[in-house]
Amino acid sequence: MKKTMKLIAIALLMTALTAGFAFARDQIRIVGSSTVFPFSSYVAEEFGATTKSPTPVVESVGSGGGHKLFAAGVGLDTADITNSSRRIKKSELEADLKAGITQVIEIKIGYDGIAIAHNKSGADFSLTLAQLxxxxxxxVPVNGQLVKNPYKKWSDIDKSLPNADILVYGPPTSSGTRDAFEELVMEGATGKIKEYGKxxxxIRQDGVYVPSGENDNLIVQRLxxxxxxxxxxxxxxxxxNADRIKGVAVNGVLPSPENVLNSSYPISRSLFFYVKGDHLGKVKGMEQxxxxxxSEKMIGEGGFLxxxxxxxxxKTEREKVRADWKARKALSLNDVK
Structure with missing residues (x-):
């Protein structure tokens, strides 16, 4: 009888220890992109409302900031997931691996256009990538030479543009939107202007371009x-915010879901989040x-997001993303630039 009781006690202790190990933390911690933040927050709220797990904590710190927090290591005091409005950089994945993270799982969730917008009461406005x-x-090139940007008004760039001061509220350097803007707009346009050479x-720092923090709603309020x-x-x-602001056409095309999908809108990008595989099984609810x-109800056509x-x-891309997640497919350095 004593032997049986001892075995039962040991079994109960092992169960408790296993449960404690399996769920060393019961609340998911998510950091990263301000662009992905609304989507991640929506899913987090739904998750908290429909499961027995607490609602995940989601922090908007920018894509770059999120990757830095994610790369802090594998300790359970570090982030479980980081949202990113651009693909992870090779240097960021190297930092993850150096920190001891053995499994970084990439999840592509959809597409987004980088909107150029202004007050809805203003006259319709159209820019080329080069003008922007x-x-x-x-x-900028002047008389065949690169000089400090002298343009103060849009009409200084092109007489067909409004005779109005240039004032641009945009993302800070920590933002994935800033990274994508630099790649798709700045590098995309200047690479075709011979004076730049490459x-x-x-970005100018004379007050014409105003970095406006990670909260994109603040930019909307300023517009x-x-x-x-x-x-x-x-x-x-x-x-x-379509009741208060409207899009600026770029290369003659307005930002819209259709124009992003068919690639006619030239400033489009993919959205991601990255899962710390080392935390799976240790933080309650990560897999769920x-x-x-x-799920289709979130990212499918007509889904909540x-x-x-x-x-x-x-549909084909969604199925592939789910298959890669099911296989817990980890990124390697060969997968990224």
């Missing part, structure tokens, strides 16, 4: 107050949170 790049570049992405300014942020914020995020601005992947 020249408005915010640190240096793609150029330095509401300043009718002459333009702002740069994810398309979902344009859609959410990702499953919910990847498309109603707040996410542009969905194709």
């Amino acid at each position: 790049a020249l408005a915010v570049a640190e240096e 793609p150029y992405k330095k 509401v107050k300043d009718k002459n300014a333009i702002g740069i942020f994810g398309y979902s914020f344009l859609q959410e 949170y990702v499953d919910l995020f990847l 498309t109603e707040i601005g996410l542009i969905p992947l194709s």
